[in-house]
Amino acid sequence: MKRAALASSLALLLGASPVFAQEISDDVVKIGILNDQSGVYADFGGKNSVEAARMAVEDFGGTVRGKRIEIVSADHQNKADIAANIARQWYDLEHVDTIMDLTTSSVGLAVQALSAEKKKITINTGAATAELTGKQCTPYGFHWAYDTHALAVGTGGQLVKEGGDSWFFITADYAFGHSLEQQTGDLVKASGGKVVGAARHPLGTSDFSSFLLQAQSSGAKIVGLANAGADTANAIKQAAEFGIVEGGQRLAGLLVTLAEVHGLGLDTDQGLVLTEGFYWKRTPDTEKFSKRFFDRTNAMPNMVHAGTYSAVLQYLKAVDQTKTDGTEAVANALHEMPVNDIFAENGKVGVNGRMFHDMYLMQVKKPGESDVPWDYYTVLATVPADQAFAKPEESGCPLVK
8 A cells, every 4th residue: 555655646746747847947037138238228228227127036026936036138239130149049058038128129129039939028128119019029029118109109299289390300220210200200290290301320429410400400390319328318418519409499309218317417408308108206106116226226217227127027927927937828928917016007918019008208307496316307297008009900010900
């Protein structure tokens, strides 16, 4: 009888072991944060996104289903080929389960496509192009913090309402800039305005004088900056030197975050209208989180940092709920689970991978209006999720039927 009982127990153990082995592969959940850590977008996401990811792991409890959680990171240098090579190595040799942030749209699109081939999940929090959940959507690709459609609706829509019906664009010459220019321009035209011209510049441009001169001579009421990071900061700084605003034109920062505003200061940025998906002073919970983040980074978080925190946390919740890090199960859970954290309230993920959440229209304060350090924004309006983002059926995503 003892032998029979032992044999029965051993059979049960052996029968169950493959199931347990499949729960969490390699006994670790490994999350990669791939972004620009040394170039024009280093403050936009960069090392502070990595720190936000670590905070999410700690807040989740450090383990999931009894298994260790590990954050790895790398600098893609804003080059799609370098990013794809890093991603391939992470997947094939280092057993990374998912990659997030992916600042720079060309990088985001390249890594999302590779990940679809490898059947791995990506959650873009730093890349902007709406094509990630449009024509180039994949079953395992998610877009979290913002996109070009939301920026166009928020900032572009508000300025057109205020009479800014003629636009000249200064545009980053790659997928993100083209998408932002096109979507904002389409909105301006649909509202009865016109686009009088555009000038496109390479990524990492230091001298914007020729582009600003073209904008001045165009006579446009609005000079739309369809760029980001250090490019936007340099353009705004040099626009002040050229007297763009003093001459009667208005600057529209189509992708500006708290990091860039802090770098330039309120004297330069005051009055600028912009759209973000997160502001540290908006609620007691966002303020509490942001002060913890500041203690670790000496900076308040922007929407990319807070969005990365949210994406990591939601991914871990999905792994916990499904009891596995298997791609199909986790992807299905991400589509089904609501998002409630410091970044999003009642966020929902569409069939195309777009996470729908409210966006916020902000105006940069004048120096005398700021009460405490990093108190830079006045929230002008909330842009509801269903207005901020394109409906899945209108996105062009082939997964939507």
